[in-house]
Each structure stands twice: as C-alpha cells, then as structure tokens.
Amino acid sequence: MKKQYKSLYPRNVAVEQGRPLNYCGIRCCLEVLGGKWKLLIIAELFGGTRRYSVLKRAIPEISEKMLISSLQELEFHAIVVRKVVEAVPPQVEYSLSAYGQSVSPVLETLLGWGEGHISQYSDKIFN
Amino acid sequence: MKKQYKSLYPRNVAVEQGRPLNYCGIRCCLEVLGGKWKLLIIAELFGGTRRYSVLKRAIPEISEKMLISSLQELEFHAIVVRKVVEAVPPQVEYSLSAYGQSVSPVLETLLGWGEGHISQYSDKIFN
DNA sequence: ATACCTACTTACAAAAATATCAGTACCCTG
DNA sequence: CAGGGTACTGATATTTTTGTAAGTAGGTAT
Known part of the structure; x- marks a missing residue:
C-alpha cells in the first residue's frame, strides 16, 4: 500500500487529550x-470471502476506483483482510477480519432501522 | 417549507417493485x-428539546446553513419536530418526534462501536 | 438612532466525494 | 497474434456536499 490513508477530520480543529475537539464515536463511524x-x-x-471480481459483480453500480479505494481504507482500519493467491490469472481475496466481524451489530441495526423506515415512509423516499 | 427534499438515490437507476434496484436499509440510512x-x-x-440558537451553540463548528438544512431534512423525514413559539424575539424549538426516538439504537450502536474503535486504533485515526 | 437579538434565506465559493476512462502487466485461449 | 480475463493505478472530470458571507424582519436594549 503506497497510498497513505488520509484522516477525515479537519486539520484546523483544536486537539484535546489526543483527539480532536468534539471527536466522538459517531464521527469515527462516519469516518471509518x-x-x-x-x-x-x-x-x-459478511457473506464470506470474496474475490475482487466477485465483489465487483455483486455491487455492479460501483466503479473500480471506488471499490478498490474503499477496500484499501477498510484494510487500513483492520476491518478487511486482503490475501493474494498466487495463480494465473492473479487472484485477490478479500474477507472480514475477526475485528471486522465486530461491525455486525452496526450493520444489523442500520439495516433494521432502514428497512423499517422504508416500509413506513416509502412515499417520502421514492417520491 | 418551500424547499423540496431531494432523494439521494440516482434517478437513472432502474426501479423494481416500487424501489430502486439494490436500494436497501443501509442506503436508506445513509440517505436519511x-x-x-x-x-x-x-x-x-436526545438530550431534550433545543432551541435553534441552543443547537448552534451546542455544535459550534456547524454552519447555520448546514444546521438549518439538516434540521429541515430530518423534519421532512418525520424524525424531528419544529415548533414555533410566538414570542419576541422569535423562538423555534426542535425536538425528536416519537418516531425520531426510534433512532436511539442506531445511535447507541454507532457510538459504541466508534468509541471502541477509537480506543483500539487511535494511532491510526489520529496519525 | 444605532446596534443587536432571533431564525432563518440566498447566492456564491470551496472542498470533498465519486465517476470516467485509459492504461499496466501478466498469462491464457482461440 | 488478436482478444480477453485479473487486479489494479492514475489523470481528469463531474457531481455532491459543505462553507462563507451577506441580507431579512420585527422588536428590544442603549
């Protein structure tokens, strides 16, 4: 990874006790x-290990650039693991790390709320 | 409210069974x-009803424009309630609707995960 | 009379996120 | 030997989001 991860909190914000002023868990989530x-x-x-090309096909609207850069950032944050399989043609497998599994409740909660919201307010969302 | 809420999902996406292709609870959360x-x-x-000016002081980094437009979108989605108090100078109170309270688990989960992430990976976040 | 408060709106500018598209190197298949 | 698949990179363009700054109206305090 040549690419350096760039923290999203603005540099001009005062830092207190090792973290930026008003930095909180929510901001951290938004960032990561x-x-x-x-x-x-x-x-x-969460469905299991996926090769790059399989991910691409699973989320067809995503551009390659966004897929790669998202994966790289997630890897940087220790959430996904990248594994190169020596083969021809080359294969790269992505999977969730043990730590990455800890995102499960976040995902579940968001998904649950979001689906509930859709079913109640689909008229407002899909107007 | 003259301002029309603009749905964030792209208009060029195919719609199936009343919702855009691949629209899911997660996308809905990101949107709302x-x-x-x-x-x-x-x-x-969640700390209680807050006047506009109080919110502004509570989140001092936010610009007025962002504060207002965020509140308006949240009101549109029935999450916050706006109440005008006839007084001089004018007062406007914002509070969570009953439905807005349902965001609580989302907030809790995100906050929890985020704080945990900060404490484990603060070196990566605040590099 | 002037300044200031409130809760905004508006036009415009800047920054950030995302998209588009060409290119790379390797080998394999027809 | 042309074309295709894999997993990318990098330049550039477009879109989206956010910020800045000024203005509004009615009233109050100085």
Whole structure:
C-alpha cells in the first residue's frame, strides 16, 4: 500500500487529550464506515470471502476506483483482510477480519432501522 | 417549507417493485441519517428539546446553513419536530418526534462501536 | 438612532466525494 | 497474434456536499 490513508477530520480543529475537539464515536463511524459504498461492501463480505471480481459483480453500480479505494481504507482500519493467491490469472481475496466481524451489530441495526423506515415512509423516499 | 427534499438515490437507476434496484436499509440510512451533521444533531436532541440558537451553540463548528438544512431534512423525514413559539424575539424549538426516538439504537450502536474503535486504533485515526 | 437579538434565506465559493476512462502487466485461449 | 480475463493505478472530470458571507424582519436594549 503506497497510498497513505488520509484522516477525515479537519486539520484546523483544536486537539484535546489526543483527539480532536468534539471527536466522538459517531464521527469515527462516519469516518471509518461512512461513504457511499463501505457498508455495502462489508455487508457483502459478511457473506464470506470474496474475490475482487466477485465483489465487483455483486455491487455492479460501483466503479473500480471506488471499490478498490474503499477496500484499501477498510484494510487500513483492520476491518478487511486482503490475501493474494498466487495463480494465473492473479487472484485477490478479500474477507472480514475477526475485528471486522465486530461491525455486525452496526450493520444489523442500520439495516433494521432502514428497512423499517422504508416500509413506513416509502412515499417520502421514492417520491 | 418551500424547499423540496431531494432523494439521494440516482434517478437513472432502474426501479423494481416500487424501489430502486439494490436500494436497501443501509442506503436508506445513509440517505436519511448520513452526512456530516445529522447524527450529531440527533444526539443533541436526545438530550431534550433545543432551541435553534441552543443547537448552534451546542455544535459550534456547524454552519447555520448546514444546521438549518439538516434540521429541515430530518423534519421532512418525520424524525424531528419544529415548533414555533410566538414570542419576541422569535423562538423555534426542535425536538425528536416519537418516531425520531426510534433512532436511539442506531445511535447507541454507532457510538459504541466508534468509541471502541477509537480506543483500539487511535494511532491510526489520529496519525 | 444605532446596534443587536432571533431564525432563518440566498447566492456564491470551496472542498470533498465519486465517476470516467485509459492504461499496466501478466498469462491464457482461440 | 488478436482478444480477453485479473487486479489494479492514475489523470481528469463531474457531481455532491459543505462553507462563507451577506441580507431579512420585527422588536428590544442603549
């Protein structure tokens, strides 16, 4: 990984006791799990180890760039594990780390709330 | 409210059974609760009813525009309630609706995971 | 009379996120 | 030997999100 992970909290914010002012668990989640694709990728990986090309086909709307960069950030945060299989053509397998499994309740809760919201307010969402 | 809420899912996506292809609870959450400020505002409102100016002071880094527009979207989605108090100077109170209280587990779970993540990986986050 | 408070709105600018697309290296198949 | 598959990288463009700053209206305090 040449690419350096870039922390999302602004640099001009004061730092207190080792963390930026008002940095909290929610901001951390938004930083680590937020964005358009990461939770969807994680959800897919809860189904098991997936090769790059399989992930791509599982989430067809995602661009390769976003898929790769999301995977790289998740790997940086120790949530996913990247494993190269020496083969021709090359294979790279992505899976959730043991730590990555800890995202499960987050995913479940969000999914549950979201599905409930859709069923109550689909008219507002899909207007 | 003149401002029309704009759904975040792309219009060019095929719709199946009343919802866009691959639309799921997670995407719904990202749409309704996502963004930089909404969950923080909700967290603040879990502390009770707050006037606009009080919210502003509670989250000092937020711009007025973001505060207002976040509140408006949350109101649109029936999560917060806006109440005008006839007084001089004018007062507007924001609070969570009964439905808005249902976000509680989402908030708790995210906060919990995030705080845990910070304590394990603060070196990676605050590099 | 001037400044200031409230809860906003609006136009515009900047920044950040995401998309598009071409290119890479390797080998394999027809 | 052309074409295709794999897992990427990098430049650039577009879109989306967020920020800045000024303005509004009615009233109050100085």
